[in-house]
Amino acid sequence: MFATAAAALLVIMCLALVRAFRGPKIYDRILAVNMFGTKTVLLIAVYGFMTGRPEFLDLGIFYALINFVGVIAALKFIERLDEYDEQEER
Amino acid sequence: MMSSQLPALQVVLPLLGAPFCFLLWRYPRWSWALATLLSWSAFGVAIMLLIQVQNAGTIEYAFGGWQAPWGIEYVVDQLNVLVLLIVSGIAAVVFPYSWTSVQREIDPEQQSLFFTSMLLCLAGLLGITIAGDAFNLFVLLEISSLSTYTMISMGRDRRALTASFQYLIMGTIGATFIIIGVGILYMLTGTLNMQDLATRIPDLGTSRASQVAFGFLITGIGLKLAMFPLHLWLPNAYAYAPSAASAFIAATATKVAVYVMVRYVFSIFGVGFSFETMHIQWLFVPVSVFAILFTSIVALFQRDIKRMLAYSSVAQIGYMLLGIGLVNVTGLSAALLHLFNHALMKGALFLAMGAVCYRIGNTFIDSMHGLGKQMPWTMAAFVVGGLSIVGVPLTTGFVSKWVLIQGAIENGWWPVVAVILVASLIAMLYIWRVVEAAYMKPRPEGAESITEAPASLLIPLWLLAAANIYFGANAQFSMELAQSAAKTLFNSAVVGF
Amino acid sequence: MTPESLLITALVLPLVGGALTLCLSKFQNARDGATIFTALVLLFVIIQLIGTTLSGGTVEWQLFEMLPGLSIEFRIEPLGMMFAGIAALLWPINSLYSVGYMRGNNEDNQTRFYLFFAIAIFGVMGVAFAGNLLTLFIFYEVLTLSTFPLVTHKGNDTALAGGRIYLSILLTTSIGLLLPAIIWTWTVAGTTDFSAGGILYGKISGVPLTILTLLFIFGIGKAAVMPVHRWLPAAMVAPTPVSALLHAVAVVKAGVFSVVKIVVYIIGIDTLSAAPWSSLLWILPGLTIVVASVVAIKQDNLKKRLAYSTIGQLSYVVLGALLIAPLSIKGAALHIVAHAFGKITLFFAAGSIYTSCKKTDVSQLDGIGWRMPFTMTAFTIGAISMIGLPPAAGFISKWYLLMGAFQVEQLVAVMVIITSTLLNTAYFMPVVYAAWFRKESGETILTYGEAPWPVVVALMLTAIITILLFLFPGIPFTLISAIPL
Amino acid sequence: MDSIFTDILAGALGRYNYWVVIVLMMAGFYVVIASTNLVKKIVGLNIFQTSVFIMYISIGKISGGTAPIVWANAELYSNPLPHVLILTAIVVGVATTALGLSLIMRIKHAYGSVEEDEILALSQAEDEDE
Amino acid sequence: MLLCEQQTPRGLNQLPRKKTEMELAVNITLLLMLCATVFAVVKLQSLFAIVMLFGIYSLLSAMIFVALDAVDVAFTEAAVGAGISTVLMLATLVTTGRWKKKPERSGLLPLFVVTITGAALVWGTLDMPEYGNPANPAHHHVADRYIAESPTEIGIPNMVTSVLASYRGFDTLGEVIVVFTALVGVLSLLQVRRPRTFARKQDNRPDTHRRRPYPVLQVVALIMMPFIIVFALYVQFHGDFGPGGGFQAGVIFAVAFILYTLTYGLDDSLALTPLPALKILAAGGVIIYGGTGVVSMLLGGNFLDYNVLAANPVSGQHIGIIVIELGVGITVASVLITVFYAFVTRAERNRAGEKQVDLPNKAD
Amino acid sequence: MQIAVDLVSWLFLSMGMFLGLTGAYGILKFPDFYTRVHAASISDTLCTACFVIGLALQSGFNLVTAKLFMILILLWLTGPAASHALVRAANTAGLKPVTEKKD
Structure with missing residues (x-):
């Protein structure tokens, strides 16, 4: 059960990763990273149950936090970039 | 009770002094006074340790009361007490010097940060030297490296920033290589304690993994000690750092790295593994020969004397590696002796350049015309240091070259002897350029007249210059230390240290 | 005073003299007086020491130990005593001459000149009394470095260029060849002390020994065996008293002295003669003698001619040492003395001519003998001594050299000595002839006479000593026969 | 042949983790030395170091082990020592990164660029000016 | 299943x-x-x-x-x-x-270096002990004792914390010092300043580019602040029993203020945590840690020997570990906050449109 | 009883998986940024909830559950806020949604 869930989460993470690689805009990447982060949190939780030691959920809480701050920081700092251009990223 | 705590105090004093120094950010003078006091006390501790080691042999100190290999231990033996002495001794001279020099080169707001960095660097270097634990060594290495990057970046030229960055990248690569090596060793032996490693590595035989670990450690340490051709960070770093920092780093940092190299090659991996399995001498000898010749020639063409001295440092490090590569007791003693002596001479030279910089604002050779008359004491000290680099008798450089050549002759390596001598001659040429500029060329017309550097710079400078002469004339003390350390290292193939 | 304290005094006195000149730099007369006074005191001390040596006493003094078994120490032995004696005798004379010369030519930086002169004499004393190779090497380098400011005294570009050649050749050879030879010796023998019979006996043999010997010969660049002789003509940019010092008293004598000393006390004649090709070693100085003499003939500049003459004469000493015959070595030692006085006379004369009429070339000297009779008389005596004719000191030393060559049956060497004597005549006699027998060329209406009196007194003194040494060679002989061969 | 093949296979199974980590390490190392952009260099350095950390932690892993925090029904704990070492190393890494990044900002300020070759050109011009 | x-x-x-x-x-x-x-x-x-x-x-x-x-x-x-x-x-x-x-410079030499290094490592792995094998030497000798003895010797269940804070406590002191060193370095390179002191005048870019407050984020951040801080304290003091400890707690604490700065701006944040206080705390944490060591020295033990801190060694260890973890937390939090402020100051300056080139030899 | 709990939790987890996969598919396949945000943010929130409930059922009532719900609250709080900020930033910066179909 947990194994299946973990596998599904891994698949989701892979898909998000692909989006993060492809872009094309900064915002797409941030979106992908955000999704990746949330899924990592869930993966930690599931993994804990899978290995039978779920008490490390502190980690999950922390990941969620870090993920949020990371995304906000990215947004805030993009905003400060003087010349945002429409250039396609690669 | 205190005497048993000396190994800890050696490092802890400057280490814990640093935050206090930092807290005095409004009062740079007090910050400096504290740093100086602590550097003196570190020197005092080093002397006491020397006496203890002479009387009672190797001292071990277990942090937290946990015996090695479970805890971290400090070990003071014949070999590293010499390095402790030289590092803390140079610090005890450079720290007092730094005040006047820093006034000219660094903003008041940053001065206490500078002194804090110097103190941290000192603590890190002393810690590397004394550490008996491979990983603790890495941590202290990073303390000293980070503070070194900081000090370099405080140079006045903007190239100081790039120099610092370059050093940061290469230094971190080096440190990472070192932890890869340590990691593999841990994987193979299950311990991080150096003595323990030394007893366990022979059991591994010639395992490929331990060979790789050896390779990574040598490369990593090689980066830190500016082994040719991994020296690219060094010239800029020394040239653009503030004078006091150049003097301190040039005199100590690479020496400590050489010590680490000796420690790994001889006492951890052992003579058998290093020289018979890995044949490391066939790396060291060609590399150092090339380094000695090539960088000496490069030094000839430098306009900035600090840069010239930096290149000369790479060459001098070549001498030390050459001594190690000779694989005999004489060669190793020469390397250790040169480690001691080179610290003295480079310290004196960089301090002299600091005094010049204090007066004329740079260290270019053409700005130094006629300085021999205007700053007689400074330039005289420079000449003493320069003669020492060349290896003129009655200076320290002569003694170490003497022993090094002796070691080469013992092996019958005449070409190496020739290289050493040719390099001495090249050294003579580049020192001579400065002497000629300072003494033979007239001060350009209209240049403002310069007075001698203040006593607060001259006294430390002359202390080192005098040490050059003293230890050149009477090398008994340093030679005995180096020789007994070398003998122990060669005989310690099995029983650890 | 005990012999030991005499020795220390002899070493320290020149430095004291130097310090005195520095202190008195503001008062010209007092400064020059101090120099001469110090020189005389040194002479007095050395004479006492010679007395001690003649009576067979040995004096040793260790300053400090640099490395275990490697110390700075001094020991008096006959050969060194003789060298010190020459230097001590010539210093006051040279000082006297310098005073005249420097004042006569209004040279700058006179204090610096006297100071480094004194330091050079300190170096000479150190070389003379050195108790081991290390000490010898150190003072050898002191001598090199302290004479550099003297060579470049004029401070112009020519002087600096000459000085650079001077310094680079001497330092290159000493660091590049002599130093490894010394370290090699130490590694092989475990000591570098000078001791009778040589310390390498039984320690090294075969081709390495020959190589070591060659290292020593070429390493001592001051002995100017070709091809390391280039520094000597280059150093001719110096003021004449310096040239006198370089060629007669200090530098070159230190060189050949070191060669003889190393052959006798380090390698040992027995050891050396057993080495392969040792019987051919003398060819090096032999060739130098011939080539240098031929070159000298072609020189028009008087000082240059004297310089090449010096190169040739020095090689006599080296030749004497490398013939490895007891007699030739005695001859070599004697030639150090003879050449010192002869050559200093010649240089004094050249300087005297320059001071009084600024002439430097041989071709300008027609008829000068009648204008400067004392100078040219002394010059003639010096030339005779150089050629090796009686009644001058050179005759005795050349005689011994010849005897030595016969002793080891090196007939080619005999030929070389004889040929070179002819060549010597060929480059000295034209000068003497022109000075006395040619008519002064008509255009010169300039009137000039003798140089200032200190110059004349000095050169007469040395000329007289040259003669005296032929007539009463007692002291040098006694010293030489005390050399343990 | 057969035995060699199985040996290799067994070896590969026992070491795949190290090999992947080596690939990661080398990719990071490549970024450090090949990149001309200073920021990218720092990123590469971080990747390099992080990969080394994974290597250390792999050393400490025991199959069938669990996290080294006392647990009633644990049979085997993984080795805590590499964890401790890497905790320290991570902190060292972030310290280096912070310092490196602030250097980059100052370099940008001083040179107007963070491209290594441009900075090099500017420095050399400066060298020649002097 | x-x-x-x-x-x-x-x-x-x-x-x-x-x-x-x-x-x-x-x-x-x-x-x-x-x-x-x-x-x-x-x-x-x-x-x-x-x-x-x-x-x-x-x-x-x-x-x-x-x-x-x-x-x-x-x-x-x-x-x-x-x-x-x-x-x-x-x-x-x-x-x-x-x-x-x-694009990158021609990557041949780097590629070569990397390939050689990697190949050497792979070659080395062939003799390495198998991954995960419990019999590997790395897991014995030293590690055995940590696993077997630390719960009784030190008295806390998290062996990583035991090793970190006690057996290898000196390493951790080094780690704190490294963080502190980084602070010294960053402060010497960059300054922390209130953006108000910079000229904000010529912000005449199009309206869309101008920064405006994000009310949603501000509210969310405000809600989260106390939560994060409580969580930080939890991680700080729970480090003996679960994952966590001074360093992690310090980071979380710093993250709280980073979030605050991101949403409310540097001005407000600096008002909340004045720079001198941060500096004093940064140094203070190191001093607390080192002081523990010195105290244990004065009480007759070796440096960082917590056994002497109380009559009972285990409670001594407890006290020691709590105190030093506190020191770690304080230093890490204040250092990271300060470093972040320094970076943001620079970013703000950039935004305020200051000239890019300053005097090369002046620290700004 | 256990079986019932298992079944329910299995149900929740499956739903979570489905939602998550949908969201992931969405951000991969949708044509522009705004549609992708749409896919991701909406599915994410519910997916998280499903996972948390599914896991909570497995652990019973204890500290772990509390932590799980903490995570849930946190993600609920931060996820929408982040999505909002993201869209707003993109909009402010002038990123235009794709309105026409490309061919």
Whole structure:
């Protein structure tokens, strides 16, 4: 059960990763990273149950936090970039 | 009770002094006074340790009361007490010097940060030297490296920033290589304690993994000690750092790295593994020969004397590696002796350049015309240091070259002897350029007249210059230390240290 | 005073003299007086020491130990005593001459000149009394470095260029060849002390020994065996008293002295003669003698001619040492003395001519003998001594050299000595002839006479000593026969 | 042949983790030395170091082990020592990164660029000016 | 599958144990994702994308650490890599611009070096002990004692904390000093200043580019602040029992203020945590840690020997570990906050449109 | 009883998986940024909830559950806020949604 869930989460993470690689805009990447982060949190939780030691959920809480701050920081700092251009990223 | 705590105090004093120094950010003078006091006390501790080691042999100190290999231990033996002495001794001279020099080169707001960095660097270097634990060594290495990057970046030229960055990248690569090596060793032996490693590595035989670990450690340490051709960070770093920092780093940092190299090659991996399995001498000898010749020639063409001295440092490090590569007791003693002596001479030279910089604002050779008359004491000290680099008798450089050549002759390596001598001659040429500029060329017309550097710079400078002469004339003390350390290292193939 | 304290005094006195000149730099007369006074005191001390040596006493003094078994120490032995004696005798004379010369030519930086002169004499004393190779090497380098400011005294570009050649050749050879030879010796023998019979006996043999010997010969660049002789003509940019010092008293004598000393006390004649090709070693100085003499003939500049003459004469000493015959070595030692006085006379004369009429070339000297009779008389005596004719000191030393060559049956060497004597005549006699027998060329209406009196007194003194040494060679002989061969 | 093949296979199974980590390490190392952009260099350095950390932690892993925090029904704990070492190393890494990044900002300020070759050109011009 | 797993009654500690194959699969997948990420980093030109991917890389490796039983390390790696480092890199990009100008230089020499190094390592692995084998030498000798004795010797269940704070306490002091050194370095390079002191005048860019407050974010941040701080305290003091400890707590604490700064601006944040206070705290944490060592010295033990701090060695260890973890937390939090402020100051200056080139030899 | 709990939790987890996969598919396949945000943010929130509830059922009532719900609250709080900020930033920066179908 947990194994299946973990596998599904891994698949989701892979898909998000692909989006993060492809872009094309900064915002797409941030979106992908955000999704990746949330899924990592869930993966930690599931993994804990899978290995039978779920008490490390502190980690999950922390990941969620870090993920949020990371995304906000990215947004805030993009905003400060003087010349945002429409250039396609690669 | 205190005497048993000396190994800890050696490092802890400057280490814990640093935050206090930092807290005095409004009062740079007090910050400096504290740093100086602590550097003196570190020197005092080093002397006491020397006496203890002479009387009672190797001292071990277990942090937290946990015996090695479970805890971290400090070990003071014949070999590293010499390095402790030289590092803390140079610090005890450079720290007092730094005040006047820093006034000219660094903003008041940053001065206490500078002194804090110097103190941290000192603590890190002393810690590397004394550490008996491979990983603790890495941590202290990073303390000293980070503070070194900081000090370099405080140079006045903007190239100081790039120099610092370059050093940061290469230094971190080096440190990472070192932890890869340590990691593999841990994987193979299950311990991080150096003595323990030394007893366990022979059991591994010639395992490929331990060979790789050896390779990574040598490369990593090689980066830190500016082994040719991994020296690219060094010239800029020394040239653009503030004078006091150049003097301190040039005199100590690479020496400590050489010590680490000796420690790994001889006492951890052992003579058998290093020289018979890995044949490391066939790396060291060609590399150092090339380094000695090539960088000496490069030094000839430098306009900035600090840069010239930096290149000369790479060459001098070549001498030390050459001594190690000779694989005999004489060669190793020469390397250790040169480690001691080179610290003295480079310290004196960089301090002299600091005094010049204090007066004329740079260290270019053409700005130094006629300085021999205007700053007689400074330039005289420079000449003493320069003669020492060349290896003129009655200076320290002569003694170490003497022993090094002796070691080469013992092996019958005449070409190496020739290289050493040719390099001495090249050294003579580049020192001579400065002497000629300072003494033979007239001060350009209209240049403002310069007075001698203040006593607060001259006294430390002359202390080192005098040490050059003293230890050149009477090398008994340093030679005995180096020789007994070398003998122990060669005989310690099995029983650890 | 005990012999030991005499020795220390002899070493320290020149430095004291130097310090005195520095202190008195503001008062010209007092400064020059101090120099001469110090020189005389040194002479007095050395004479006492010679007395001690003649009576067979040995004096040793260790300053400090640099490395275990490697110390700075001094020991008096006959050969060194003789060298010190020459230097001590010539210093006051040279000082006297310098005073005249420097004042006569209004040279700058006179204090610096006297100071480094004194330091050079300190170096000479150190070389003379050195108790081991290390000490010898150190003072050898002191001598090199302290004479550099003297060579470049004029401070112009020519002087600096000459000085650079001077310094680079001497330092290159000493660091590049002599130093490894010394370290090699130490590694092989475990000591570098000078001791009778040589310390390498039984320690090294075969081709390495020959190589070591060659290292020593070429390493001592001051002995100017070709091809390391280039520094000597280059150093001719110096003021004449310096040239006198370089060629007669200090530098070159230190060189050949070191060669003889190393052959006798380090390698040992027995050891050396057993080495392969040792019987051919003398060819090096032999060739130098011939080539240098031929070159000298072609020189028009008087000082240059004297310089090449010096190169040739020095090689006599080296030749004497490398013939490895007891007699030739005695001859070599004697030639150090003879050449010192002869050559200093010649240089004094050249300087005297320059001071009084600024002439430097041989071709300008027609008829000068009648204008400067004392100078040219002394010059003639010096030339005779150089050629090796009686009644001058050179005759005795050349005689011994010849005897030595016969002793080891090196007939080619005999030929070389004889040929070179002819060549010597060929480059000295034209000068003497022109000075006395040619008519002064008509255009010169300039009137000039003798140089200032200190110059004349000095050169007469040395000329007289040259003669005296032929007539009463007692002291040098006694010293030489005390050399343990 | 057969035995060699199985040996290799067994070896590969026992070491795949190290090999992947080596690939990661080398990719990071490549970024450090090949990149001309200073920021990218720092990123590469971080990747390099992080990969080394994974290597250390792999050393400490025991199959069938669990996290080294006392647990009633644990049979085997993984080795805590590499964890401790890497905790320290991570902190060292972030310290280096912070310092490196602030250097980059100052370099940008001083040179107007963070491209290594441009900075090099500017420095050399400066060298020649002097 | 569902049924066969559910044999034992369940409580917190009796969940079904072990699915080693699945662990392996997760591990391998994560490693492959790491590889993909790294290659994307090598390829990409947009620095921004590279930094974001580095965040992912770090999160992934943290995940791997969890899979390899290193929960404390995972905690720290996420905090440092995905958190602090990424944020700092982003702040740097504001100053430096987010485009690499050119593609890499011809990568042959680096490629060669890397290939050689990698090949050497792979060659070396052939003699390395098998991955995960309990009989490996690394797991014996020293580690045995930590696992067997530390719960009784030190008295706390988290062996990583025991080793970190006690057996290898000096390493950790070094670590704190490294953090402190970084602060010294950053402060010497960059200054922390209130943006108000910069000229804000010529912000005449189009309206869309002007910064406006984000009320939603501000509210969310405000709600989260107390939560984060409580969580930080929990991690600080729970470090003996679970993953966490001074360092992680310090980072979380710093994250709270980073979030505050991001949403409310540097001005407000600096008003909340004045710079001198931060500096004093940064040094103070180090002094607390070192002071513990000195006290133990004065009480007759060796440096950092906590046994002498109380009559009973185990409680001595407890006291010692709590105090030093506190020191670590204080230093880490205040250092990271200060460093972040320094970076933001620089970014703000950049925004305020200050000239890019200053006097080369003046620290600004 | 256990079986019932298992079944329910299995149900929740499956739903979570489905939602998550949908969201992931969405951000991969949707044509522009705004549609992708749409896919991701909406599915994410519910997916998280499903996972948390599914896991909570497995652990019973204890600290772990509390932590799980903490995560849930946190993600609920931060996820929408982040999505909002993201869209807003993109909009402010002038990123235009794709309105026409490309061919």
